[in-house]
Amino acid sequence: MCLNKSIFWNFVISFLLLTACSTPNKESATLLIYGGSIYTVDSTQATVEAVATKDNKILFAGSLSEAEAYKDDATRVIDLKGKTMTPGLIEGHGHFMGLGYNKLNLDLMNTTSYQEIVDAVAESVKNAEPGEWIIGRGWHQSKWTEMPKDMVNGFQTHYRLSEISPDNPVYLSHASGHAGFVNAKAMEIAGIEILPKDGIDKLEIEGGEVMRDGLGRPTGIFTEEAVSLIGKYIPRSTPEKNAKAFELAIAACHQNGITGFHDAGIGRETLALYDQMKRANKMKVRLYAMLGGGDKELLGEWYEKGPLIDPDHLLTIRAIKLSCDGALGSRGAWLLEPYADRPGHFGHETLPMHIVKETALNGLKHGFQVCSHAIGDRANREVLDNYESAFSELPGLTTDHRFRIEHAQHLNPADIPRFVALGVIPAMQAVHLSSDRPWAIDRLGEKRIKEGAYMWQSLLKSGIPIVNGTDVPVEPLNPIASLYASISRKTLKGTPEGGYEPEQKMTREQALKSYTLDAAYGAFEEDIKGSITPGKLADLTIYSQDLMTVPEAEFLNTEIEMTIFDGQVVYTKSE
Missing domain, CATH: 2.30.40.10 (Urease, subunit C, domain 1)
Incomplete structure (x- = not known):
């Protein structure tokens, strides 16, 4: 009997052990x-x-x-x-600190007239210290419902702004970030006389424009590289304000379902801030940061040490951002043919093109992706040409370069197939169509719009993915608006019926992929997110x-x- 019990329990124990080993935990x-x-x-x-x-x-x-x-x-x-x-969702092209600063400074994104800008600045003046700079962003003259009487080259003049803020310098960035509007006090501080004593040639600047009226007087509008004439006099932000802007940007991302963010162009100070925030466990969005290509010393340092591929996947630095032209709104985009609404004007080459090739070669040699801002068809062609030239010189290093063109907004039809042929990724912000298309036709004319603007489906059908986004703070961070633009090609008011150039719409599946897997691919991160x-x-x-x-x-x-x-x-x- 005891032997039978022993055999029984041995069987039970063996069965339990066998079952435990055969069933995975x-x-x-x-x-x-x-x-x-x-x-x-x-x-x-x-x-x-x-x-x-x-x-x-x-x-x-x-x-x-x-x-x-x-x-x-x-x-x-x-x-x-x-x-x-x-x-x-992944914001495929934006300006992270700009998102935060827009919540701290004067937000003009929803203004619909010059008068609303004047009124907003007047309110700020009431609360400002004497001599304090008033900073804002977001105005766009092409979106106004009414225009002021006095305009030069389609832009307002500073006089009303100067009247309501005679003692406080004012700098208001265009929504695109490619132009600035200032008052007389700001120009006085910058040493720009309202009536130049030495003629007007001193206001000429390569890659930008100081707008002037018929008498040669500055109107208060500075475009592209000319913005630096004023910008260098604006007081630098404080560490406290930087930290606050960072936290506000994180919160905005979370509220908009954004978990990853391609930060399109940052400098040394911002890099230090990001490192500080990461060490403080405040990096609650995955940042894919592009080094600002204008700082050669900074680039040299990174070429020497190579990309930072963060094992925590919170802060990755393996891309370089170049700014090669301006924006359509400020007529700064670099075109092959003149602007339809400003004859003889082709926009601006804001960066010598030999630097694109030089940076492309360095990127290939040192493992950095190159991301070039190009909106006009001339800028896109020049960037593609210089990428191609670099690839031909270093063919052994081009296996998986994933170079990008940021915006790729207006293309010559002959250049569309070159993206997939060269493996160049277009990072295109669909919501720009909703905001810009109603007036972009005035800049380019119907033929150029229909054949080469916002060519999403043509690019996708060629076999190249599109990285989507908003270019925040140029547009609000809201991904729903950009997804809507992707599938409808309408303004956010739902016009026109059927959408603009509907054959270029994305499918819903394509639109979602452009904000997720394709955006991850654009940052070499498709294996992890x-x-x-x-x-x-x-x-x-x-x-x-x-x-x-x-x-x-x-x-x-x-x-x-x-x-x-x-x-x-x-x-x-x-x-």
Whole structure:
């Protein structure tokens, strides 16, 4: 009897051991999310029922029944209750600190007339210290509903601004960032006389323009490189203000479902700030920072030490930003043919083109991606030419360069196939069409608009991905607006019926991919983010409506309900 019991218990123990060895121990999830439409942007399974994350990684994506096996008492369960989830959105081209500063300075983005600008500055003057600079950004004369009587080359003059602020210097940046509007006091500080005593030649500056009236008097408008004549006199920001702007930018990203941000051009001080914020555990957005190409000393230092590929995936530095022309709004974009609304004017080459090739060669040699701002068709062609020349000189280093053109807004049709042929990625902000297309036709004329402006579908069909975004603070950070523009090609007021050049619309799937996986690809990060795939970073965005099925007319009503960054819920709309 005792022998039989011993045999029985030996059998039981052996069975339990065998079962334990044959059944794998499943990891426990930190988060389990289910109950709505989940779009993965993963070609192996476009949609799933549930997602499980562990710490800052995606653990599982698939059926709810399988996902529940990862749940234990410590797992936080999020029921979407019919809402929609996608990979965390990536702002593919913006200015991170500009986003924060716009919330600290005078925001003119919604002004619709010169009078509104004057009124806003007048209010600021009331609260300003004597002699204090008043700084703002966001005005755009082409979006005004009424125009002042006195205009020069399509821009307002400073006189009314100077009247309401005689003692406080004023600098108001154009929405594009490619022009500045100042008052008489600011010009006085900069040593620019209202009536130049030595003639007007001293106001000439290569790559920019000081606008003047028929008598040679500065109007207060400074474009492109001429902005530096004023900018060097504006007091530098304080460390406290910088830190505050950084925190405001982080909060704005979370509120807009943004978990990654391609920061298009930063300098030494901003790099130091980012390093400080990361060490203080305040880097709650994944920054892909582009070094400002205007600082040769800074570039030389980075060429020597090579790219920074952050193992924490919070701050990566492996790109260089070059600014090669201006913007259409300020007539600074560099064109092959003159502006339709300013005969004889071709825009500005704001950077000598030999520097593009020089930087491209250095980028290839030292492992840096080159990202060149080019809006006009001449600028795009010149950048492509110089990239191609560099590639031909160093063919062994071009296997996976992923060089970019930022904006690629207006292309000559002959240059469209060159993007895929050269492997150059266009980073295009779809919302620019919504804001600019109604007046861009005045700049370019119908033929150039229809054949070469905002050519999204033509580029996608050629086989090259598009990186989407907003160019914040040129446009608001809101990704819903840019996604809407991508699929509708309409203004944010829903006009015109059918959209502008509708054959160039993105599909909804293409638009979402441009804000997720393709944006990740544009930063060499498609293996760690951009899709809901096990093993990738747990960055997720949750919406009030289904982006793939909501009627177009209701698309702009979509709100960000929740943002999950690094596996942590960092924003909830209800809170």
